[in-house]
Amino acid sequence: MQMNWVCDESWKPAFTQSMFFFGGIIGTLFFGYAADHFGRLWALYSANGLLLVTGLATPFCQNFVAFTVIRFLMGLTHTTFFSVFFLLTLENVSIEKRSFIGNISLAVALTVGGVYQPWLLKYLQDWKIWHHALFIQVLFAIVPRGFIHESVRWLASEGRVEESIEVLKAIAKFNKKTVEPHIYKSFEKLVIKEKSHESQKSWLDLFRTPRLRRNTILMIITWMCISSMFDGHIRNISNLKYSIYWTFSISAALELPADLCTVWSLNALGRRWSAFLSMTLSALAMIVCGFNLHNIPLATVFAMMGRFFITFAMNTGAQISFEIVPTELRGQGNALANVFALGANFFSPYIVYSSKAWESLPFMILALGSLFGAVTALFLPETADVDLPDTIEEAEEFDKHHTFFYVPIVHKWRAKKEAKEEARRNFNIPQITFSENETSLLSNRPAKAKKTGC
Incomplete structure (x- = not known):
């Protein structure tokens, strides 16, 4: 020094x-x-x-x-x-x-x-x-x-609804996204409702x-x-x-x-x-x-x-x-x-x-x-x-649904596997049995003549 x-x-x-x-x-x-x-x-x-x-x-x-x-x-x-x-x-x-x-x-x-x-x-x-x-x-x-911009989460937690909506609009404009007005209205009502109980x-x-x-x-x-x-x-x-x-x-x-x-x-x-x-x-x-x-x-x-x-x-x-x-x-x-x-x-x-x-x-x-x-x-x-x-x-109430051995990648793999099995069960076509004449019509071939006794 x-x-x-x-x-x-x-x-x-x-x-x-x-x-x-x-x-x-x-x-x-x-x-x-x-x-x-x-x-x-x-x-x-x-x-x-x-x-x-x-x-x-x-x-x-x-x-x-x-x-x-x-x-x-x-x-x-x-x-x-x-x-x-x-x-x-x-x-x-x-x-x-x-x-x-x-x-x-x-x-x-x-x-x-x-x-x-x-x-x-x-x-x-x-x-x-x-x-x-x-x-x-x-x-x-x-x-x-x-x-x-200021944190929208923090602004909402403080009940500063107008400021939080302005930030959301600025972010949407920067990302060239269109947000319907009713979504902002729903957000405003939710924030006011939660803030009133805090x-x-x-x-x-x-x-x-x-x-x-x-x-x-x-x-x-x-x-x-x-x-x-x-x-x-x-x-x-x-x-x-x-x-x-x-x-x-x-x-x-x-x-x-x-x-x-x-x-x-x-x-x-x-x-x-x-x-x-x-x-x-x-x-x-x-x-x-x-x-x-x-x-x-x-x-x-x-x-x-x-x-x-x-x-x-x-x-x-x-x-x-x-x-x-x-x-x-x-x-x-x-x-x-x-x-x-x-x-x-x-x-x-x-x-x-x-x-x-x-x-x-x-x-x-x-x-x-x-x-x-x-x-x-x-x-x-x-x-x-x-x-x-x-x-x-x-x-x-955070994370009450996860088990001790929960691993995200394993959970996602199992969920994907179960979804495939569910889709397979939903689209399982029942077996249909056709008669000999119906089969011949479907295949465009003449049916075999039945043998008859003299």
């Missing part, structure tokens, strides 16, 4: 990082509340605006107090600056496109950014210039107001009913495990013997294939089994890696495999955390999960540091944490191919 934070002042970098995470906890709660009460767009623009200002201001901080304050303010935007847009995306697309739209943007952006940034830093050899180059990109996130909600309502309470707790635990293990994997690269530039770039390049696999898996295997499978495979890769650290090429390959599968799990967990919570509390519910995840992330540096006790210990901890998260994910409700719940009442 070029501030001589060494010897007696060596505690200062860790303290500023702690203040960053502390800001993250406060900011996540604040922007989660804001997303539910002031709108998704308000939270999105506010978080990214603050991130842009603090990011550009950081290199100008010349003392400990100023740097700590800026880190705290930047921490307020941690996760929110992109998670709100992810939320907005999921609420504005159809069921069959949620997984693709939600993950393809992350796949491209995280891959490109993660691959070029280490080499840009190595080329510039100046963290201040690099910092400015990194955060000036936030300008692209502050999209012109007319380019994206009261103001807070995140505490997530724990008011038994099934939603259970799902919320399981979602938080699973997200804590996935988030902390993902952060641990990134930091644990330092325990590999290869160049940090190469290992970081390669691990970042795995984002694209991992995200593309996630898109397929979320629809085919479902959210629960995707999370279970990816975290289990990540754990197995870490176990193999931990016991083969003396074989550097082998250890590096399995470490990258572990990173691939934990990225797979991260994308799955992010989507689950949004889909389980009802629309009226989705911002606060996701914020609550992220607060607990940030708390778990406090321990990820200590996971890496545990190599001082035993060089394989970080890999074993990452394996155990992944296995624990894999088990809890199995008991979550399946959200694939179903409408997102809008109210607490809908969330309480």
Whole structure:
């Protein structure tokens, strides 16, 4: 940091990082509340605006107090600056496109950014210039107001019928679709009817009913495990013997294939089994890696495999955390999960540091944490191919019809097979027996003369 934070002042970098995470906890709660009460767009623009200002201001901080304050303010935007847009995306697309739209943007952006940034830093050899180059990109996130629209689901949940209809009309016009006026009228009546029975909600309502309470707790635990293990994997690269530039770039390049696999898996295997499978495979890769650290090429390959599968799990967990919570509390519910995840992330540096006790210990901890998260994910409700719940009442009844071993691709295959069998039974033509004369007429051949006795 070029501030001589060494010897007696060596505690200062860790303290500023702690203040960053502390800001993250406060900011996540604040922007989660804001997303539910002031709108998704308000939270999105506010978080990214603050991130842009603090990011550009950081290199100008010349003392400990100023740097700590800026880190705290930047921490307020941690996760929110992109998670709100992810939320907005999921609420504005159809069921069959949620997984693709939600993950393809992350796949491209995280891959490109993660691959070029280490080499840009190595080329510039100046963290201040690099910092400015990194955060000036936030300008692209502050999209012109007319380019994206507020969530129709959120507007409807707030009873803002006219605004929600205007958004729907703008979307229909952009897609060159014609919507009959009576459909808008039906939508308006439905929103007014549902809004008349609603009261103001807070995140505490997530724990008011038994099934939603259970799902919320399981979602938080699973997200804590996935988030902390993902952060641990990134930091644990330092325990590999290869160049940090190469290992970081390669691990970042795995984002694209991992995200593309996630898109397929979320629809085919479902959210629960995707999370279970990816975290289990990540754990197995870490176990193999931990016991083969003396074989550097082998250890590096399995470490990258572990990173691939934990990225797979991260994308799955992010989507689950949004889909389980009802629309009226989705911002606060996701914020609550992220607060607990940030708390778990406090321990990820200590996971890496545990190599001082035993060089394989970080890999074993990452394996155990992944296995624990894999088990809890199995008991979550399946959200694939179903409408997102809008109210607490809908969330309480959510996914009651699915069995524990429900897998979307298997269910679809069985349904298709049963439909074919049903069609075959419906179109089964009864057997008709013809006499010899009728048969000859149908075949245009003369019938055989009957033999008669003399």
